[in-house]
Amino acid sequence: MVEEALKTDDSKPIDDTKTRGVRSDGEEDEQLEEGEIAGGDIDGDTLSSSSSRPGTAVVQHPLEHSWTFWFDNPSAKAKQASWGSSMRPIYTFSTVEEFWSLYNNIHRPSKLASGADFYCFKNKIEPKWEDPVCANGGKWTMTFSKAKSDMCWLYTLLAMIGEQFDHGDDICGAVVNVRARGEKISLWTKNAANESAQVSIGKQWKEFLDYNEMIGFIFHEDAKKLDRGAKNKYTI
Template sequence: MGLEENLKSMNINEEENKNPNAKDEEDEELEEGEIAGEEDDDTMSLKKGVVEQPHPLEHSWTFWFDNPQAKSKQSTWGSSMRPIYTFSTIEQFWSLYNNIHHPSKLAVGADFHCFKHKIEPKWEDPVCANGGKWTVTYQKGKSDNSWLYTLLALIGEQFEYSDEICGAVVSVRGKQERIALWTKNASDETAQTSIGKQWKELLDYSETIGFIFHEDAKKLDRGAKNRYSV
């Protein structure tokens, strides 16, 4: 399901609720001899049934949170990370998104992830082990819109190589916020370059972004160099 379809489908309820007196107006316009309620009730029930149908996503996704306060008490990286909620429909996504803190409201040191269900946002996860990540950087408090656009692109399967996507994480630090897009097969340069270019275009991000292999990051930490750039 495309991003535009996602957005349109989420506007259904809003459109249906714009004019609560619509049925009264229709009743007033009934032709002489027409019985109000018979066909109209059936029609309204059908419409109501269509509106209430959930809009399933191609994959289920899980939000994870790494609490900065818990991090300092843990000896092993990632041990403070907890799954928050798994969603599988557009309605569930919006319900969650509208009731959770956006990056600008998260505490410094927090990491908030959205990954395909059953993929843990860790280098050690079998699906992530041979992968890498693209990263974009924003000034403190400026990543909210880009985080939302990234999430919609993920759950809407917007990328040409969407099967390569593991998930995304937004990291809040003292002076900046970073959004990283994790992928499966770092050595597939064609797929990774395509994802990087599409993501930049989606975010309207003008600066050069780089792709780091997880393997390099594990060995070299902050000394890891970009393998690809777009």
């Protein structure tokens, strides 16, 4: 199970009802803007101390890469003239402890408003076709029924940041798109023409998530030209 790759003695997943802004009456606190971190901005000191005990030193477990969460608010999107102009980074993390502190204080896809897009990309890579690292890439996509993508989103994150893929260097990041009819999770890569690497990534991704439906890979270049008419170049 990919979740084991990012478990440490000090960073085990915790009950999200204790960390997601729950009031004393048991109802979720809805004062947060969708995608915001419970309790406001979290700085590095807060993240480090979240897993510490009084009088003990905090042991950090560094990841191979730093990663950034991005959020595109559906209400903000409607006010923007160009795609991507409402997208903004939330927080960059570089250790196992920082990841769990963030993850346990951020809404799951099932709790996000319809139209929201939530990203996790390697630091310094923007989740846009125009980014130089993404420009020649593409994406694998899985589809889910409404509010059924939460665990697969978590396992996708763990597989990525835990370097579980044989061709992990080719991975840019992942996005979950929340829509009225359901959710989609896409895994972005940087070298779409390398068929063997893309197929390997797609097969491993399905194995990690125990996903049995067929998935397809679309080149970003085709998506830009054909919009919704872009066809899968690879399928598994």
